[in-house]
Amino acid sequence: MFTAEVKITLKKVVADPQGQTIKHALESLGYKNLKEVRIGKLVNLKLEAKDQAEAEVKVKEMCQKLLANPIIEEFSYNLQ
């Protein structure tokens, strides 16, 4: 059994109004040195595969097909 933690974030070129709002909120709490806040999604997967390489192929495929939209998002994953 493998577990994958998939992180999906908006591309840098895409504005993130949620992140900006959170940044303002943190600043109003006194955290003045913030350079940037970006928000994203976390998807935890558990999957069966015969080895790490096969699991990675599957996870990558799932990201490309459904979990992330390549026009506006990028993804990364941690597979164990």
Added chain:
Amino acid sequence: MKFGVVVFPGSNCDQDCFQVIDKVIKQPVEYIWHKNIKLDSFDCLVLPGGFSYGDYLRTGAIARFSPIMSAVIDFADRGGLVIGICNGFQILLEAGLLPGAMLRNKNLHFICKYVELKVENTDTPFTARYKKGQIVRIPIAHNEGNYFIDEAGLKELKKNNQIIFRYHKENPNGALDDIAGIVNKKGNVLGMMPHPERSSEMELGSTDGRLVFESIVDRLKK
């Protein structure tokens, strides 16, 4: 001539579209459940607004893999007319039938109100009844209508006159280049965030949206 209104789990403007086609423009129309894949008898498909699959993950991302969608893609490839309204537009984007993607509204609010649109291109099966440059009142109701496409994509849209509707004077959601509706390169697939079916009867405050449906009827009668 027959219209089909595709119903996904979570569609909620399907009955409005059906009502306008059946009672206002008086044309044959049927609902098509998203598991149906036989579309041979239809001439125009409507993907209505709503919250297909609860808008989980991204708007339209899951509906895009409904069984009917590969049939819709074949239908469009054969030249059939497809119109996606609001969530229907979002599904067409996710399916790759139209270029670009939707982001959350810039102000992070769900916006439900009448807006003014400028009709940019009347040389399409969906807008032939409008006058080029005409300003129309059609309502929007969405949380993700902030249209995005990369620079090369925008250039391509402009070059091919694929931008059909633009928000006029006020851009409600942050959409790139004020884009409210686009067609594919071939011109037989339209996606628009505003709801023409909600502005087809005077009781609802405007009949400006009706011309979309009447333009389609004109085209199908040819």
